[in-house]
Amino acid sequence: MKLFGSIPSPYVRRIRLLLADKHYEFVNLNIFSDEDRATLVRLNPTRKIPMLLDGDQVIFDSGLIYRYLSDKFAMEPLSWPQENHLMLINAANDSLVELLLCTRSGFDIAEDKLFFNLQRERVAEVLAVLDQLAEQGQFSDWNYAAISLYCLLDWIEFRQLWSLEPFSALQDFIRVNHDRPAVQSSDPRHSV
Ligand SMILES: N[C@@H](CCC(=O)N[C@@H](CS)C(=O)NCC(=O)O)C(=O)O
Structure with a gap:
């Protein structure tokens, strides 16, 4: 493979x-x-x-x-709630990819424009919901949803795309999983 x-x-x-x-x-x-x-x-x-x-x-x-x-x-398959959590993670991730590509294309994504506003609103809302879910312990198993959340959050920090400061449960989630060997060996900071 x-x-x-x-x-x-x-x-x-x-x-x-x-x-x-x-x-x-x-x-x-x-x-x-x-x-x-x-x-x-x-x-x-x-x-x-x-x-x-x-x-x-x-x-x-x-x-x-x-x-x-x-x-x-x-x-082991994800449950329906976990599949839904994955969709939330994907929605924020896709919006942030679009915004990053806009920045790299020379646009000012802080401008009050429909496209930028929609992406920013989606990211803000989804991160707040993910923070509540993390607070409830929904990402305590290291399954594909938790893996995807970790990759999103760490990429947000790596690329400095969004402040995670208001989201204490998401910050705890990063801390708890940070030292996993596979997380460390795939850290983009160690290779670029
Ligand atoms: N739905 C796709 C999204 C993948 C995606 O957006 N990948 C980005 C890199 S993080 C990409 O290839 N972007 C290139 C482009 O949009 O032209 C997936 O889950 O694999």
Whole structure:
């Protein structure tokens, strides 16, 4: 099995953490370099990372890769509430990816514009809900939802995208999981 992605991507890191005790090859791509973009375009029409190659089957999208791997390795499924938590995490993550791409495209995302306002409102609301869920202990098991939350929060801090200061339960969650060996070995700060 080959996993294609970049080291900083929170969506890619989820799968690396999920596969922490499995044998696979990680192919580190810089999707904005000409050579690596050619690999991305050849394998994945959506032109997003991650993607997984298993035999001659390519699977796109972290969510589908998760389902594929959980089937292949008979992992314990998430409950419906946990699936819902994952959707919350994805919603905030997608909005922050869009905002980061806007910043990199030269836009001022602090401007009072519909697109920016919608993303910012979504991120603020979702982080507040995730903080309440963390306070209730909903992320105390290290399952795919908790892994995805960790990858989102750590990427937010790494890229300085949003202040996590008001969210004490989310900060506790980061502290509790920070020293896991797979978290440490996949930390983008150790590789860029
Ligand atoms: N729904 C996708 C989202 C993946 C995603 O947004 N990946 C980002 C990197 S973190 C990407 O490839 N962005 C490139 C682009 O949007 O052109 C998934 O879960 O895999």
